[in-house]
Amino acid sequence: MLEEILAEEPAYFLVDLRIKPTNNIKVFLDGDEGITIEKCVRINRRLYKKLEEAAIYPEGDFSLEVSSAGLDEPLKSLRQYKKNIGRPIEVMLVDGTMKEGLLKEMNEEGILLEESVGKPAMGKLPSKKKEISYHTYLFNNIKSTKIQIVF
Numbered sequence: 001m002l003e004e005i006l007a008e009e010p011a012y013f014l015v016d017l018r019i020k021p022t023n024n025i026k027v028f029l030d031g032d033e034g035i036t037i038e039k040c041v042r043i044n045r046r047l048y049k050k051l052e053e054a055a056i057y058p059e060g061d062f063s064l065e066v067s068s069a070g071l072d073e074p075l076k077s078l079r080q081y082k083k084n085i086g087r088p089i090e091v092m093l094v095d096g097t098m099k100e101g102l103l104k105e106m107n108e109e110g111i112l113l114e115e116s117v118g119k120p121a122m123g124k125l126p127s128k129k130k131e132i133s134y135h136t137y138l139f140n141n142i143k144s145t146k147i148q149i150v151f
Contacts, residue, residue: 001050002027005043012039015069015076023062025051028069032083040066074144081106081145088148089113094141100148101135110138111145 006012012035016028029035029043044066052060075081075089084103091099091113101115117131 001054002043002047005046005050009039009043012043013077013079015073015080023057025062025064027064027066028073029066030069030077030080030083032079035068037068040068071147071149074146078106078108081111084147088150090146090148091137092143092145093137094143099135099137104134110136110142112136 002014002017006014006029011033012029012031014027015030016026018026018028020026027043027047029040031039044064047066048064051057051062051064056062069076069080075084081103085106087103089101089103091111093099099113099115101113103111104114105112113135115133115135117133118129
């Protein structure tokens with residue numbers, strides 16, 4: 001049902017869908033240019049109506065929440081990686097190693113991360129020279145990836 005709705009809205013896509021035993025349905029969406037609360041409300045209304053008409057849950061015993069995939073949620077789809085190229089990310093590898101840097105590129109197999117080591121020289125204090133390196137991480141070696149929020 002959701003695929004039908006999203007087919008009419010190609011700029012938006014499903015990130016995650018969770019259905020709890022209490023018939024609580026949670027839908028997490030994103031868009032190539034983000035997604036507004038208003039768009040989530042409209043999709044929620046359309047999906048709710050379809051669920052009611054299909055009578056999947058006896059006596060309408062279900063709840064539905066449609067929201068954006070929050071910035072604190074890990075990236076789950078290739079489309080999310082693509083839309084976040086150029087942003088700072090934090091990558092947790094399967095072996096527990098944490099990597100931080102700029103998401104430079106992505107393809108179906110993995111990502112290219114620009115990592116910085118050291119700090120630029122400031123005043124008279126001795127400091128390491130900033131070094132930039134590029135590393136490729138394959139998706140099968142990535143446990144999770146989160147966007148870093150920079151203020």
